[in-house]
Amino acid sequence: MNEEKKSLNFIEQIIEDDLANGLTQDKLRFRFPPEPNGYLHIGHAASICLNFGLGLRYNAPVNLRFDDTNPAKEEQEYVDSIKHDVQWLGFTWDKELYSSDYFQQLYDWAVEIIKNGKAYVDDQSSEEMALQKGTPTEPGTDSKNRNRSIEENLALFLKMKNGDFEEGSHVLRAKIDMKHVNMHMRDPIMYRILKRHHHRTGNDWCIYPMYDWTHGESDYLEQISHSICTLEFKSHRDLYDWYVDQVYDPAKLRPKQREFARRNLSYTVMSKRKLLQLVEEGIVTGWDDPRMPTISGLRRRGYTPESIRTFSETAGISKRDNVTDVALLEYCIKDDLNKTAPRVMAVLDPVKVVITNYPEGKEEWLTAENNQEDESAGFREVPFSREIYIEKEDFREEANKKFFRLKLGNEVRLKNAYIIKAESVVKDENGEITEIHCTYDTESLSGSGTEASQRKVKGTLHWVSIKHAVKAEVRVYDRLFTEEAPDSQKDKDFKDFLNPDSLTVLEAFVEPSLKEANVLDRFQFQRLGYFCVDKDTTEFHLVFNRTVPLRDSWAKMEE
């Protein structure tokens, strides 16, 4: 009953203020506007969760709008992946829209703007125009084409549209103010000539509208009430407003742009350019490499949509630059999987144990709970026999009292099975232990209710029966970079900080029940971590990805 009221973030605050000042709730409408030029990453997830979260909170529609105004970079493949990722995250958009849907409307409006004397065709080189643009501290100078007649502009713009000019030879510019303190207001380009095939409009157009000209008008057309973007667009706001002013009908809703800080994660990079570089240079295996901060990478790694939503919610939003500790993301997935992932046993670095007083040829199928955190998860049967594998690091010939695991002369419990005692070891010519000989307490079976079964021993180990074990490839991932903020180190390239050990491939043994596992099924390998079945799995070859290890306070004690 603690009616603790959740505080509003600053965007919600703005909306509440607008509502208090007369905007009605039914006018609220949002959008998520990715450019289909790459895969979505965890930073986009923040924006997705923000926009769709607002939609849920205010019962308002949220459009998925592809900002596809640059045919040179955009592809259908990216459109498909983005739709998949948004759905996978658990959100439903109202309308699927494309900026390219508005090319004709934008063109018609541009003609009107020319007729109003607010735009002109410039045929200078981009170098000349850049020179005239000035700098943040110096005003720009007017183009020699700035005062072309309306008729001439109309004729030239038509020729641009008709493909009569070469790429790069002409642009349409808004006539605003070359001396404006805001560089974006110094006669920005509205259209450029691009003789490229567009993934949706094909070859219908050879002029394409720029982002600024497109975005506000698209928001206006869709009657988006709050157009939320990241901080680097702050200085575009003046232009956004100027463009909306050119077509605004006061009877309609006027969209407003508001900006928040993009979410950065420690030990990774987030820019599409850099992620693309990792993919193209083969540093990772693809956009969905489990080490990538992409939604598809996290999905393949074993992250749940729920955990990513919780992460976004917990990290919150603000207007300051940030680098969120990846430990928070890892906490979110561990917390989720702890409640939902079935427990199984797998040995990643095996050493053989022979239980000398266990009859040769005998096998038992023992009962094991699937999830101690969830009674409804039920039980399964796990085979036990005379020879088993345990982890190498779970045995020492000698150790101090802090070491709760198996050592000569000492007892441990095998999870869901018996208590065993290490009696001797067999070594090869190099002194490497090849077998550990143990005896077991025949009365100590877990759950049997006997006095011996209730005995307290300090350590409990996971294990697999050698005879029944299934071989599996296990891919153990570590952070991709060794530096918290790899892309903000002065004079250094982010790739200087690549972690050479970000992937370790192990040949492991897992309990037989895992033979039935399907791609993306998630498990806790007890005492080790959370793992999921990779898509590389075939009928004959099981592959697991380690999502995240369990907290290991023993490893910490060991320094």
Place this chain on the structure above:
RNA sequence: UGACCCAUGGUGUAAUGGUAGCACUCCGGUUUUUGGUAUCGUCAGUCAAGGUUCGAGUCCUUGUGGGUCAACCA
């Protein structure tokens, strides 16, 4: 030598002029057939200096520090 944005524990955020709180991380205790989980606890913060006010993290001024802005990218 400009304009704009930002500044709260190690990290991410809250406090809307009135008790600086939450989560993660770190460290420690208890419980435990996972050295997991759960649970209890410890350490730790308002960039600085002035001003307004009964009262300032919050408002004002000036500094300091960080970021953004000059693609025919978005």
